[in-house]
Amino acid sequence: MGCNPLHALYLGAFLPRPPPPLPPPGGKQDRARAIEAAVMAHWRAVRDWSPSRRMIRLASPDQEQEEEKKRDLPRNVVVEAVQHLLEWGRQRDQVRGEKHRRNEEGLRPPPSSPQSPSGGSSSCPKAPCSEASQPASNSQPSSGETSEILNQESVNSSPAELDSGVSEHTNISSKEKTPSGLSNPHSQKSEITVNERFLKDYNNIECIADGGFGCVYKAHHLLDSTQYAIKKVKWAIGKEEKVTHEVEALAKLSHENIVRYYTCWTGKDIFPSEDSDSSSGEEKLHKCLFIKLELCKLTLEDWIYSEESTKNYKDDAFEKFQEILKGVAYIHEKHFIHRDLKPANIFISFQNIIKIGDFGLVTTGADDIPVKRTRKKGTKSYMAPEQVGQEYGNKVDIFPLGLIWFEMLHRFKTKSEKSKRWEDVRDGRFPPEFIKAFPTEKSIIKKLLSKEPSKRPPAAAILRMLLVHLFRSSSI
Incomplete structure (x- = not known):
């Protein structure tokens, strides 16, 4: 029995060898020939590396030639392996692209298994898990089977992984996910702010100081997982220049002994301490300037x-x-x-x-x-x-x-x-x-x-x- 071409490809990656030549310019046929040559080179490297091969080489040249004829990989096997690898790569990119598209659009695929008695969906559907534990199959999935895989809640990575007996599942929780994998910002609520950008980019918002200038919050940024000080200043009508003086100065100052300035934005927000005495009970929105600053200890x-x-x-x-x-x-x-x-x-x-x-x-x-x-x-x-x-x-x-x-x-x-x-x-x-x-x-x-x-x-x-x-x- 000859060496499995996929095993030869994987094992060959760990062997010391010169870099493969660049594929010649041309269409798909030239690229397929280059991949075929690379697969053959990897397989021969694995074959020559084995201890039995070294013993044969030391025994006699004639015996080495006979063994080489027996072990030579047929051309049709190499071509089939190349086609298998190309199809595997195409379907893998298709699966990844579909998952990325869902994350970008905030969509959730329909569940492939019934919900548990408690009302939540199962984190690992039984069908894919049982298929992963079964013996490997050498047949490649058709286009219809591929679309079925994409529609499952637990998405299999690739047909090649199914052939090797390994199945990777991506579990999607009941909450919607943003592209960064964070909780849906629109579900966050706060009693001290209603500003959309503030709630979208930050959580664990806590007021640490307030006064005539406005409020200062300690907030955790969702993307870089760092805590910052967010200063909120009320934008007084007719005094826009006075409000922006602070950020204009901070943008020009960069020193070790000055609080670091990152960015700022404008938006509407509430001031609960000021509006608490309102007889109507409605939260009044004020135009505000938000300043993102370095958070200090004390x-x-x-x-x-x-x-x-x-x-x-x-x-x-x-x-x-x-x-x-x-x-x-x-x-x-x-x-x-x-x-x-x-x-x-x-x-x-x-x-x-x-x-x-x-x-x-x-x-x-x-x-x-x-x-x-x-x-x-x-x-x-x-x-x-x-x-x-x-x-x-x-x-x-x-x-x-x-x-x-x-x-x-x-x-x-x-x-x-x-x-x-x-x-x-x-x-x-x-x-x-x-x-x-x-x-x-x-x-x-x-x-x-x-x-x-x-x-x-x-x-x-x-x-x-x-x-x-x-x-x-x-x-x-």
């Missing part, structure tokens, strides 16, 4: 008053403040002014890296030249004195840096203690215990809190001052 404010910050606190605070300065220096280098720097708007990533965020009040500014701007933009407790007026430059971002660093080094025990001492700190009057523990830091912070903006050093200069202080303290 805010700097959370870190300052957490137990995690107690270990190596001074060194960690020094390192984190350096990263804040790098981010602010980059923002000013790109001619932007943040205008709302505070611990609640500075974040710490899952890799423990500082990320400056919340650019809702960002504006443009060339260096430290005062320009007429909107009054009282920012958080009052961290706002620079000149920010109450209309003319100011990027030095309004330096003043809150002094307050932030003081708060990082001297944590208040309660909010009431902070409210009592905060005005003194803004005026440069620090508690005695702070002056004793941080004499050098006190002098630097006092410069940052100068009432005169021109006397405040830029962020890059503050960073150099910190490095000099670090060098001197380490050399002592």
